Structure formats: structure tokens, C-alpha cells
Amino acid sequence: xxxxxxxxxxxVFAAYADLVGAPYTTVSVDAPATVGAVRRxxxxxxxxxxxxxxxxxxxxxxxxxxxxDDRAVSAADEIALIPPVAGG
Amino acid sequence: MTSGTSDRVATASLxxxxxxxxxVIAAVSKPGNGGLAVFIGTVRDVADGRSVVGLDYSAYxxxxxxxxxxxxxxxxxxxxxxxxxxxxxxxxxxxxxIAVVIAAAxxxxxxxxxxxRYVIEExxxxxxxxxxxRYADGGDAWVGSPVAPTEHxx
Numbered sequence: 007x008x009x010x011x012x013x014x015x016x017x018v019f020a021a022y023a024d025l026v027g028a029p030y031t032t033v034s035v036d037a038p039a040t041v042g043a044v045r046r047x048x049x050x051x052x053x054x055x056x057x058x059x060x061x062x063x064x065x066x067x068x069x070x071x072x073x074x075d076d077r078a079v080s081a082a083d084e085i086a087l088i089p090p091v092a093g094g
Numbered sequence: 095m096t097s098g099t100s101d102r103v104a105t106a107s108l109x110x111x112x113x114x115x116x117x118v119i120a121a122v123s124k125p126g127n128g129g130l131a132v133f134i135g136t137v138r139d140v141a142d143g144r145s146v147v148g149l150d151y152s153a154y155x156x157x158x159x160x161x162x163x164x165x166x167x168x169x170x171x172x173x174x175x176x177x178x179x180x181x182x183x184x185x186x187x188x189x190x191x192i193a194v195v196i197a198a199a200x201x202x203x204x205x206x207x208x209x210x211r212y213v214i215e216e217x218x219x220x221x222x223x224x225x226x227x228r229y230a231d232g233g234d235a236w237v238g239s240p241v242a243p244t245e246h247x248x
Contacts, residue, residue: 019154020224021236067222070157086154086222090238093151093158093182093223094135094194094214 010037014044014079017086022064025057041066042075044085064089103177103199104170106162108153108223113181115195122177122199129203131210135194137187141237145230149237151184151193154222158182165216169198172212173205180213182223 017030033047049061065072065088068079072088079085103122115134122130139146166178180196187193194217198209217223228234 017154019222020152020226024236067154067157070160072220086157088154088157088222089224089236091218091220091222092225092237093153093221094218 011035012037012039012081014039014081014083014085016044016048017084019087020089022087022089025055037080039079040075041068041073041077041079041085044079045075048087061087102170102175103179104163104166105179106159106166107181108155108158108162108184109181110183110185113183113192113195115192115197118179118181118195118197121179122197124177124199126201127177127199127206128201129206130197130199131203131206132198133194133196133210133214134192135214137189137191137193139189141227144227146189146227147230148186148188148228150186150226150228151182152224152226153182153184155184158221158223161221162217165213165221168216169209169212172208173200176200176205176209178209178213180217182217182221184223 012035013032015030015032018026023029033044035043035047045061045066052061067073067086067088068077068083105121119132137149162180166180169178170176177199182194196210196213198206200206225237226234227237
């Protein structure tokens with residue numbers, strides 16, 4: 007870890023878009039970044055804002071595909087927080 | 095028209111406007127398809143004992159379209175040569191409105207049923223679509239959301 011701070015936009019939807027008040031938010035993580043680091047930053051944000059510990063049940067998508075925590079991400083990727091889905 | 099894989103139907107889309115089930119059925123109708131299964135999901139008037147007056151579907155459109163296309167392709171591969179079409183509504187819906195239509199067709203009924211069932215179960219499991227229910231008592235809530243009043247994440 008080089009510890010270089012990286013600002014990454016994260017698309018948010020549904021309940022999260024309501025909480026954030028916008029269709030995206032930004033997290034600050036150290037480079038090189040991973041999905042897990044983005045998740046932890048979002049969790050910290052949720053705790054700080056007094057939102058329920060909700061991120062744990064959400065998935066993260068990178069470039070329109072569900073991604074595991076060890077997936078590397080950069081500012082070039084489209085990152086999205088996917089709360090439990092309710093289609094159908 | 096033959097039932098070879100080259101001309102197999104595998105279509106998936108989101109719709110901002112009411113879905114016409116006949117059009118979805120027509121998409122998979124072929125002379126060789128002797129079995130055609132259809133699933134239509136509609137908006138129910140009650141959820142967890144609470145009276146519902148309508149709901150709003152929102153989606154991560156680009157990803158939902160991609161995920162639905164993948165599901166339809168997977169369903170078509172369960173049995174060789176199954177034709178599958180699926181349309182999911184987004185936007186504001188009233189009780190009884192059609193939320194999703196899936197049509198699957200194959201020379202034989204078992205493959206059609208299997209593909210149809212597969213698509214709806216996978217849509218519910220992994221397509222990034224969310225619904226906010228509007229209740230008769232005036233409230234509303236995101237269904238399944240960890241921040242909804244009835245749900246608590248650990």
C-alpha cells in the first residue's frame with residue numbers, strides 16, 4: 007500500500023439514494039484500492055451518519071458486474087452499491 | 095424457421111410503459127415450439143399484512159438490462175433450443191398492474207416451464223431493481239432494504 011488517497015465516486019440507488027440525497031456519493035480510500043476498501047469506507051460513512059449498519063447486506067458492482075472484495079478498483083471504474091434487490 | 099441455436103430468441107428489456115403480454119408471447123412463438131410457458135407478475139394489494147396501494151420500481155438500468163440478458167441466455171441453455179423473452183416494468187405501478195412478463199417456448203413443455211421458472215427466480219435474486227411500496231395508511235418503504243423500518247441488518 008502506497009497510501010496515496012484516492013477519491014472514488016460510487017453510484018447509489020433506492021434507499022441509499024434517498025439517504026445520500028443524490029444518485030452518487032464519493033469515498034476516500036488509499037491506492038491501490040479494492041472493493042473491500044470501498045465497502046469499509048461506505049460502512050464507516052453509514053456509522054458516522056447514524057444510518058443502520060446496512061452496507062453489510064449490500065453488494066458492490068464494478069463496471070455493471072457484481073464484484074468480490076478483493077477486486078481492484080480505480081477512478082476509471084464505475085462502482086455501485088447494490089442493496090438487496092426487489093424485482094419480480 | 096428451425097429451432098437451431100443460431101436463431102434462438104433470447105431477449106430481455108426494461109419498460110417504462112405498460113407491458114403487453116401478447117407481444118412477449120409472440121416473441122417466442124414458432125411453429126416448432128409445442129410448449130409455451132408464461133409467467134406474469136402483478137402488483138399485490140398487501141405486503142406483510144399491510145395494505146398496499148401502489149409501488150415504484152427503480153433500477154440500475156444499465157446493469158439490470160445486462161443481468162436480465164445474461165439470465166435469459168442462461169435459461170435458454172438449460173435445455174437446448176429454448177426461446178426466452180422477458181420484460182420488467184419500471185416506474186410507478188398500481189395494484190394489479192403487470193410488473194414482469196416472461197415467456198419461454200420449446201418443442202416440449204418441460205423445458206418451457208423450467209426456463210420460465212429459472213428466469214423469474216434469478217430476476218428476484220440478482221437483477222438490480224428495487225421497489226418502494228406505498229401503503230394505504232400513508233407511509234412508504236423500500237422493500238428488502240436494510241434501511242427499511244421492518245428490516246435490521248446485523
